[in-house]
Amino acid sequence: MSTFDPAREADRLRIGPSRPPRTARVDAEISVPPRFPVLLAIAFGCAILQSTVLSGVEFRGAHVSLLTVLVVWTGLRCGVVTGGWLGLFAGVFADALGGGGVNVLGLTLAGFGAGLLANRFFWDSLPVFIAAVALATIVHTLIAWMILALAFAERGAFITTTHTMAWAVLLNCAVAALSLAIVRTYGVARTGRS
Amino acid sequence: MVAIPSFWDERKLLVFLALIIVASVAMLFEINAARRGGQSLADEIVGTVVTPIARAINGIGQAIGSEAYVVTHAGVITAENARLAQKARDLASANERLKARGDENTELRRMLGVRLASPAKTIEADVVGYSPEAARKEIAINRGTRDGVQRNDVVVNGEGLVGHVIDAGAHLSHVLLVMDPTSAVPAFLLRTHTWGIVFGSGPHARMKYIGQDVKVLEGDKVVTGLGEIYPAGIPIGAVLEVDRKDNALYQVAVLQPAIDVASLAHVLVLTSK
Numbered sequence: 001m002s003t004f005d006p007a008r009e010a011d012r013l014r015i016g017p018s019r020p021p022r023t024a025r026v027d028a029e030i031s032v033p034p035r036f037p038v039l040l041a042i043a044f045g046c047a048i049l050q051s052t053v054l055s056g057v058e059f060r061g062a063h064v065s066l067l068t069v070l071v072v073w074t075g076l077r078c079g080v081v082t083g084g085w086l087g088l089f090a091g092v093f094a095d096a097l098g099g100g101g102v103n104v105l106g107l108t109l110a111g112f113g114a115g116l117l118a119n120r121f122f123w124d125s126l127p128v129f130i131a132a133v134a135l136a137t138i139v140h141t142l143i144a145w146m147i148l149a150l151a152f153a154e155r156g157a158f159i160t161t162t163h164t165m166a167w168a169v170l171l172n173c174a175v176a177a178l179s180l181a182i183v184r185t186y187g188v189a190r191t192g193r194s
Numbered sequence: 195m196v197a198i199p200s201f202w203d204e205r206k207l208l209v210f211l212a213l214i215i216v217a218s219v220a221m222l223f224e225i226n227a228a229r230r231g232g233q234s235l236a237d238e239i240v241g242t243v244v245t246p247i248a249r250a251i252n253g254i255g256q257a258i259g260s261e262a263y264v265v266t267h268a269g270v271i272t273a274e275n276a277r278l279a280q281k282a283r284d285l286a287s288a289n290e291r292l293k294a295r296g297d298e299n300t301e302l303r304r305m306l307g308v309r310l311a312s313p314a315k316t317i318e319a320d321v322v323g324y325s326p327e328a329a330r331k332e333i334a335i336n337r338g339t340r341d342g343v344q345r346n347d348v349v350v351n352g353e354g355l356v357g358h359v360i361d362a363g364a365h366l367s368h369v370l371l372v373m374d375p376t377s378a379v380p381a382f383l384l385r386t387h388t389w390g391i392v393f394g395s396g397p398h399a400r401m402k403y404i405g406q407d408v409k410v411l412e413g414d415k416v417v418t419g420l421g422e423i424y425p426a427g428i429p430i431g432a433v434l435e436v437d438r439k440d441n442a443l444y445q446v447a448v449l450q451p452a453i454d455v456a457s458l459a460h461v462l463v464l465t466s467k
Contacts, residue, residue, distance in 0.1 A: 048251065051244070061397050065326075067327070081209050091220070094327045095237075096237045098330065099329060099330055101224025101225040104221045105214075112213055140327075148329065148330070152228075152229075
């Protein structure tokens with residue numbers, strides 16, 4: 001004997017009240033990237049900090065570049081457009097405070113290059129972020145030296161100060177790791193998820 | 195068939211080209227201004243906004259640093275205070291003797307008809323910032339063309355040569371430090387009376403073109419030699435070590451600069467006019 005009950009099936013197919021909402025919360029993102037004006041203000045603050053307090057923090061001739069770390073993070077988090085434009089403005093700030101035009105191109109390329117990685121890697125991946133910061137520091141420094149050589153006819157500075165670039169890479173990577181840890185902790189505290 | 199998006203799609207290429215063009219234009223404006231010894235519009239705007247903020251931050255940093263130093267070095271400061279008090283007494287008596295000699299000297303010069311060389315006009319300035327990126331070692335000072343500062347003016351402090359002005363805005367100027375790799379200063383080894391050129395090299399400086407026959411010793415004092423922009427006799431630093439190779443034409447002396455960049459707060463600009 002068949003157990004098929006046409007009345008029950010008809011009830012099941014009938015349009016009724018919608019399903020109850022899911023109880024489990026689903027977040028698409030841990031955190032929302034800051035708006036561009038906020039990023040711009042942070043970049044300006046970083047430039048001032050580097051120009052004042054952090055200028056005394058030196059390790060074997062190398063200085064920390066918060067601007068490079070911020071620009072790379074923005075590129076990885078927000079993509080090529082935001083990363084590139086923030087890099088450009090960060091470079092303008094850095095050159096205005098002292099540099100004579102050697103920073104703007106390097107930081108722009110650093111932001112754009114980090115943005116190219118945004119579709120392929122998670123922005124909060126520590127190895128990717130550190131590798132991107134290391135590469136950005138090298139690219140920025142090489143471009144700065146290239147412009148110094150071409151525009152100011154300064155030859156040989158690269159040879160005598162290459163070692164500072166290696167220490168700058170190390171310092172920036174350490175700051176990048178610390179910054180990412182802070183951002184992750186902040187995201188966890190904000191959403192309440194571990 | 196689903197088209198796989200290219201790594202370099204049209205939008206990215208457009209963004210890349212736009213960024214490169216704008217960044218290059220900004221760079222060329224900066225370089226052009228730097229070559230003229232002036233400042234671009236962006237420099238003027240950012241400098242005007244940043245100078246008061248940077249001065250405030252520097253002031254707070256120095257106040258905290260000095261208080262912390264007093265707390266941690268109380269014993270050393272007491273001993274140094276006693277030593278300096280004794281030195282001040284010695285200098286006061288020496289000063290009296292020199293005054294008497296100076297008066298005598300002036301009188302003798304007057305009698306001989308020799309005109310005293312007028313010293314260069316000096317302008318006091320505060321350091322309001324450093325170059326944020328390490329590509330160039332520069333400082334920013336709170337004096338500009340309206341105060342009489344011009345490009346190539348020499349900047350010193352109580353310890354020795356700081357550098358020279360590379361661009362001067364209305365109220366803010368940038369000074370290239372003597373330890374910047376792009377800096378070159380005609381120099382003179384005091385003990386051996388030997389000429390050379392001092393180039394920056396990160397935290398130190400290097401005096402090049404010293405003949406192989408010159409015996410350079412650790413601790414030898416190096417001062418500026420008279421050059422296109424530098425007056426003679428300003429201390430640059432002391433020899434830290436000597437790099438001498440048998441197969442080289444010249445020997446190189448590594449110098450410890452006379453100034454301590456980290457503690458630069460006030461400087462003097464020696465104007466060329």
